[in-house]
Amino acid sequence: MTPRPPQDPRLTEQRNPATAEIDQLSALEIARIINDEDQKVAPAVGGQLDALARAISMAEDTFRRGGRLFYVGAGTSGRLGVLDASEMPPTYGTDPAMIQGIIAGGYTALLNAVEGAEDSREDGAAEMDRAEIGRDDFVFGIAASGSTPYVHGALTRAKQRGAKTGFLLCTHPEEWMTAVYDVVIAALVGPEVVTGSTRMKAGTATKLVLNTITTGAMIRLGKVYGNLMVDLRATNLKLQDRSERILMETLDLERDEARALLDEAGGSVKLGMVMHWTGADRDTAAAQLARTGGRIGDVLKGEAK
Template structure:
């Protein structure tokens, strides 16, 4: 390997010295090398936990103000943002508008490469205008390389419209980013196994961070009690079963009684728990939850958690 400086300063575009001969390895040797590199991901994310926590706080503030968390990205980064957003309604019973994802090139880019879509700052800005972003929103840009024009165009317009702006990248952030954006998260996972293939380590780090932001915010919003997702709604067989089991475990009910209580609560686990523990009807339970900001623990107080 040459000792000369890298041609591109971005970590995501540099060659990994541990994998320069990977094309000569056996299948087992290849996956061992990939696995060795993957061990670098969690420590890199751990080095950014204070910034991630700030993003969680900003997301919570956004939700309590009636705003939206909007992910913006291109390629793998955009797909991961859309994925995280799409998992919120079935997991936490949220309105689909609460967390949304924008990907350069539009919905078609989720399954097909839309060449050149990431290169337009104007298109990124236009997407923010079309979403009618305002001061209550939190727009979170994702770009492993740190340089995607579409993403920076979107964040610039979001700031112009008064929104908070966050940025996730997997290379060293430039000073101006730290000055302009409200939070910058930069897990430095190092060069990829295959040079520039940021769907690998950078993509995994991105998913870990997005999971933390959305999950942390949902916990803070009271959508988790203990470690149970109590704000889900029984909209299919799997969720019906999970909802009944949560009620069986927390309220010491048999399956039949849990199913009956869930039906009486309109399919809402959280409402059912308040109804049972506080001995109130569905309307009163709903009112109590609204007053408590959705936080079940504030209503139940010192009730035993099983």
């Protein structure tokens, strides 16, 4: 019997021939086949590096102009956007308003499904009005299937309000998307192990993409020196320890010296590094960093001249 062709053109809704009989497999076989499918995620994201680079540059430009990055999604896509946004303040010392996640159905939808929330373009648009989206902002929509009305409603309204717009999907984009949105990232991970379960490969691809955009932008903003997160804030014991270890390693200090420098720098690793290397007080070091857009390497180049 010849299989019928797919009834839905979206990759996220098609059946995966490799898992057609997965319900008959052992636990080990299930684990193996899921892992085999997961191997396809990173290459799919890797095929979108040019678009990812554009998104990083847009985010960097947004932040340098004092604008905000908003992730907008529903279900898994929305949850991953909120997750990525929430991790920025402790990791890079950012203002919580700088990167925000918006999920269809509101924060209730983080823990419980809010049926039908993703179906309203009007609600997505209204959220852009409530956030007072403007020309300095960057709104990045996430919809694995490419068709979520809430997300497209938000992006349409954001564009009307003058914001830059980006879109992530895990199926082939329609022509109008690349014509309308400023950047489109299509991570073609293929059909899911369980048909339509986009919390799997599509969800993994989404996390990779969002992590890359924000991490790339933070690096460009000077919040990383070498590969160290030097703009973290010592707000708990783990981060206090990491902050002290960074100063010990980069400045060849003992633990008590690193702790004292961190206190003198107001808990800022970056300021402490500049103060130590240049001999400046905290205010002068802060002014030096401001002149270089927050990039420690550029401060040191200036000192060497």
